[in-house]
Amino acid sequence: MRALRGDMPETRPVWFMRQAGRSLPEYRALRVGTEMLDACLTPEIASEITLQPVRRHGVDAAIFFSDIVVPVKLAGVDVRIVAGRGPVIDEPIRTASDVLRLPPLDPAALEPIREAVARTVAELGSTPLIAFGGAPYTLASYLVEGGPSKDQLRARTMMYADPHSWAALLNWCADVTGMFLRAQVEAGASVAQLFDSWVGSLSRRDYQRRVAPHSERAFSALRGLTVPRIHFGVDSAAVLDLMAGMADAVGVDWRLPLDEANERLEGRVPLQGNIDPALLGAPWSTLEAHVLDVLERGAKAPAHVVNLGHGVPPETDPDVLTKIVELVHERG
Amino acid sequence: MRALRGDMPETRPVWFMRQAGRSLPEYRALRVGTEMLDACLTPEIASEITLQPVRRHGVDAAIFFSDIVVPVKLAGVDVRIVAGRGPVIDEPIRTASDVLRLPPLDPAALEPIREAVARTVAELGSTPLIAFGGAPYTLASYLVEGGPSKDQLRARTMMYADPHSWAALLNWCADVTGMFLRAQVEAGASVAQLFDSWVGSLSRRDYQRRVAPHSERAFSALRGLTVPRIHFGVDSAAVLDLMAGMADAVGVDWRLPLDEANERLEGRVPLQGNIDPALLGAPWSTLEAHVLDVLERGAKAPAHVVNLGHGVPPETDPDVLTKIVELVHERG
Numbered sequence: 001m002r003a004l005r006g007d008m009p010e011t012r013p014v015w016f017m018r019q020a021g022r023s024l025p026e027y028r029a030l031r032v033g034t035e036m037l038d039a040c041l042t043p044e045i046a047s048e049i050t051l052q053p054v055r056r057h058g059v060d061a062a063i064f065f066s067d068i069v070v071p072v073k074l075a076g077v078d079v080r081i082v083a084g085r086g087p088v089i090d091e092p093i094r095t096a097s098d099v100l101r102l103p104p105l106d107p108a109a110l111e112p113i114r115e116a117v118a119r120t121v122a123e124l125g126s127t128p129l130i131a132f133g134g135a136p137y138t139l140a141s142y143l144v145e146g147g148p149s150k151d152q153l154r155a156r157t158m159m160y161a162d163p164h165s166w167a168a169l170l171n172w173c174a175d176v177t178g179m180f181l182r183a184q185v186e187a188g189a190s191v192a193q194l195f196d197s198w199v200g201s202l203s204r205r206d207y208q209r210r211v212a213p214h215s216e217r218a219f220s221a222l223r224g225l226t227v228p229r230i231h232f233g234v235d236s237a238a239v240l241d242l243m244a245g246m247a248d249a250v251g252v253d254w255r256l257p258l259d260e261a262n263e264r265l266e267g268r269v270p271l272q273g274n275i276d277p278a279l280l281g282a283p284w285s286t287l288e289a290h291v292l293d294v295l296e297r298g299a300k301a302p303a304h305v306v307n308l309g310h311g312v313p314p315e316t317d318p319d320v321l322t323k324i325v326e327l328v329h330e331r332g
Numbered sequence: 333m334r335a336l337r338g339d340m341p342e343t344r345p346v347w348f349m350r351q352a353g354r355s356l357p358e359y360r361a362l363r364v365g366t367e368m369l370d371a372c373l374t375p376e377i378a379s380e381i382t383l384q385p386v387r388r389h390g391v392d393a394a395i396f397f398s399d400i401v402v403p404v405k406l407a408g409v410d411v412r413i414v415a416g417r418g419p420v421i422d423e424p425i426r427t428a429s430d431v432l433r434l435p436p437l438d439p440a441a442l443e444p445i446r447e448a449v450a451r452t453v454a455e456l457g458s459t460p461l462i463a464f465g466g467a468p469y470t471l472a473s474y475l476v477e478g479g480p481s482k483d484q485l486r487a488r489t490m491m492y493a494d495p496h497s498w499a500a501l502l503n504w505c506a507d508v509t510g511m512f513l514r515a516q517v518e519a520g521a522s523v524a525q526l527f528d529s530w531v532g533s534l535s536r537r538d539y540q541r542r543v544a545p546h547s548e549r550a551f552s553a554l555r556g557l558t559v560p561r562i563h564f565g566v567d568s569a570a571v572l573d574l575m576a577g578m579a580d581a582v583g584v585d586w587r588l589p590l591d592e593a594n595e596r597l598e599g600r601v602p603l604q605g606n607i608d609p610a611l612l613g614a615p616w617s618t619l620e621a622h623v624l625d626v627l628e629r630g631a632k633a634p635a636h637v638v639n640l641g642h643g644v645p646p647e648t649d650p651d652v653l654t655k656i657v658e659l660v661h662e663r664g
Binding site for chain 2: 150151153154156157159160161200201202203204205235237238254255256257276277278279280281282283286290310313
């Protein structure tokens with residue numbers, strides 16, 4: 001909590017994006033026979049999955065186990081998660097009338113989320129829980145494309161071809177994801193992180209004009225709540241300053257070394273990141289040297305929360321993650 | 333040809349990456365019943381497909397119809413193209429012994445390529461033909477991953493975990509793609525373009541140390557031949573200067589405006605690009621304004637070959653491409 005506010009503690013905190021998930025055998029065991037979105041919406045399961053990596057690795061934060069499309073689903077949009085592929089929407093949102101038909105999210109539908117968060121916080125004690133939500137651009141890309149896509153070409157076509165529907169769609173996404181974040185924080189989460197997985201497909205100008213105001217709107221759902229905000233994007237080097245401007249701390253992916261990120265941000269923003277997930281499969285001596293390099297570069301920022309540059313890959317050996325936590329706590 | 337050497341002609345030349353392909357009904361008709369790689373290796377078909385967009389759109393260059401994995405296939409690696417997915421290798425290359433077993437490419441195997449190029453050049457008259465090859469990193473990523481992938485995670489793990497096998501693999505890729513480019517140029521192509529589709533997943537440091545020397549090696553297969561070289565990468569902003577340093581001209585994707593690209597390259601490099609393919613589906617007035625903006629920004633470079641920022645999407649209306657050619661020839 002102190003690090004995210006720019007007050008660097010003596011030992012750097014560490015957690016891992018997607019730490020709750022398929023890399024853990026206890027997760028795979030718990031998920032047998034339960035669909036992804038059902039697991040997210042069953043409080044005892046979502047809570048238990050959130051706690052698993054805290055118990056196993058001794059990380060300094062829990063991140064709420066969920067999926068960015070959960071609030072979309074709770075609003076009544078027909079979305080499912082296909083294993084190995086991601087969120088799939090059989091009837092994509094492509095026209096003005098598709099956007100107009102998007103149903104508002106009823107706050108009561110978020111009850112399973114509140115309950116899961118409350119259960120989790122009760123068990124976590126002093127370990128903070130991070131609330132989790134997808135940024136409007138990433139959510140809208142799934143809705144327009146109907147699933148994961150390479151360059152979000154259809155979504156970006158809509159952005160240019162029908163800017164009014166685009167703005168309405170992104171506002172809808174901002175509102176549902178904002179309500180999702182707010183529900184988690186009101187139920188006890190101490191931090192809120194907004195994830196923009198696809199931001200790398202945008203030019204800086206398009207991000208600034210046609211996307212960033214909607215990400216601001218998502219964060220503004222937290223008004224009146226004093227939790228620190230983390231903004232993370234993949235392949236975000238071109239817009240890192242804009243993303244940082246909306247939040248207390250910014251996550252950096254593996255492409256941009258933290259000392260360079262810190263220079264771009266003029267030394268003013270706490271950073272989170274950015275161990276390359278591709279290194280998790282390398283021999284320990286190689287990975288260890290990389291983690292120490294990340295620590296050294298991150299030490300130049302006003303504060304540094306150690307993390308990966310992207311989510312834990314499913315095939316990761318969980319013992320490697322535990323060793324990273326030990327190394328960071330010892331050296332960081 | 334003049335533009336690629338930095339001598340800007342009065343009217344800017346224009347062609348489109350992936351102009352030969354699924355956007356054209358005459359292409360789809362010709363491909364009925366013929367697998368992608370069979371079409372690439374049948375000289376009369378590959379030649380006819382290469383000529384189709386030149387006839388239809390009046391573009392200023394042809395690009396040889398092929399696929400980056402053609403030389404991999406001709407070396408004897410079992411690779412196929414799955415419609416809607418891309419190249420698939422059922423037995424991926426992951427270990428030192430997998431790399432050692434990669435067979436050298438017999439120059440005689442390139443005969444169908446030489447024949448297709450010779451046929452094409454004979455029909456093209458004064459319109460130049462651009463030779464086509466995949467950069468070693470992109471080829472290696474397909475070989476290691478076994479198909480397309482999001483962040484080339486497995487390939488990048490090999491890069492760190494087994495740097496010797498990685499270097500041997502990229503040298504092999506550089507050699508087969510270099511032979512492929514050289515065969516096209518020797519048979520009559522006037523320009524050579526190296527495509528690095530996945531370069532955006534690398535940090536600048538990793539590109540510089542572990543990838544760029546192999547791309548240099550691919551280009552070095554053209555030694556003694558005086559054709560201009562174009563180097564194109566997707567999401568390449570962080571390494572644009574390094575890519576430009578190996579070539580006569582550099583392709584820029586849609587993310588980076590050409591005036592900014594020109595500044596980063598200190599006004600010294602002819603640029604190619606960078607109409608956003610997502611705009612091809614927007615109303616003509618929107619697309620026209622975008623093309624004119626690209627022309628204005630590109631006018632600041634020493635020379636500018638108009639193109640898209642990535643390949644033509646399959647669902648593109650071909651009449652839109654013809655209109656862009658007319659607009660560029662009229663205004664450019």
